[in-house]
Amino acid sequence: MQLQFAIDTLSTDAALELAAAAAPHVDILELGTPLIKSEGVAAIRALRAAHPDKTLLADLKTADAGELEADLAFGAGADLVTVLGTADDSTIAGAVKAAGKHGKGVVVDLIGVADKAERARQAAELGAVFSEFHAGLDEQAQDGYSLDTLLSAGSASGTDFSVAGGVSVATIAAVQAAGARVAVAGGAIYGAPDVAAAAAELKAAIA
Numbered sequence: 440m441q442l443q444f445a446i447d448t449l450s451t452d453a454a455l456e457l458a459a460a461a462a463p464h465v466d467i468l469e470l471g472t473p474l475i476k477s478e479g480v481a482a483i484r485a486l487r488a489a490h491p492d493k494t495l496l497a498d499l500k501t502a503d504a505g506e507l508e509a510d511l512a513f514g515a516g517a518d519l520v521t522v523l524g525t526a527d528d529s530t531i532a533g534a535v536k537a538a539g540k541h542g543k544g545v546v547v548d549l550i551g552v553a554d555k556a557e558r559a560r561q562a563a564e565l566g567a568v569f570s571e572f573h574a575g576l577d578e579q580a581q582d583g584y585s586l587d588t589l590l591s592a593g594s595a596s597g598t599d600f601s602v603a604g605g606v607s608v609a610t611i612a613a614v615q616a617a618g619a620r621v622a623v624a625g626g627a628i629y630g631a632p633d634v635a636a637a638a639a640e641l642k643a644a645i646a
């Protein structure tokens with residue numbers, strides 16, 4: 440299983456600092472949605488220049504104009520972009536078309552989707568490389584939130600999937616056991632006093 444670091448910060452400088460510390464321990468560097476909204480695709484160019492050989496995921500969470508938005512991010516150096524599972528099929532297909540043009544890939548983010556397993560199967564048919572079984576920061580803050588629902592839905596989907604929703608050193612082994620292709624961790628890494636050590640600890644837990 441791969442480890443993806445969600446860099447949810449607001450400035451490119453802070454993102455570069457976090458990426459430099461965590462990169463040796465993670466497989467995918469994710470430019471978080473707030474970073475891209477704050478700094479635009481220039482942040483993708485900056486991360487690409489600093490990490491020429493690393494897989495970069497731009498968490499665009501595209502809801503419309505899939506081909507146009509994906510094309511922008513791939514042109515700036517992203518390897519993967521996210522499109523919302525709640526978007527129309529044509530939006531996912533448009534992003535997949537742009538990915539084909541650049542030799543890159545699309546991840547479908549299932550945040551807010553009721554039947555995540557079924558939408559993941561549809562996303563795979565539309566050409567997504569995998570789907571992200573995701574509970575966002577707002578959902579995580581609700582009483583009774585548990586990662587387990589995401590893990591069972593991912594396993595039941597029969598698709599390639601990632602998991603995001605407060606993944607930590609306490610839960611990452613369960614993510615791996617559920618059969619995920621990628622575990623996504625944001626706060627568990629960028630919120631730690633020692634970013635490099637936190638990333639290394641997560642990686643060691645799935646080695």
Ligand SMILES: O=C(CO)[C@H](O)[C@H](O)COP(=O)(O)O
Nearest residue numbers: 445575604605606624625626
């Ligand atoms: O996309 C996101 C929020 O919409 C986050 O990047 C994702 O949830 C991972 O961060 P964390 O591990 O802190 O939940």
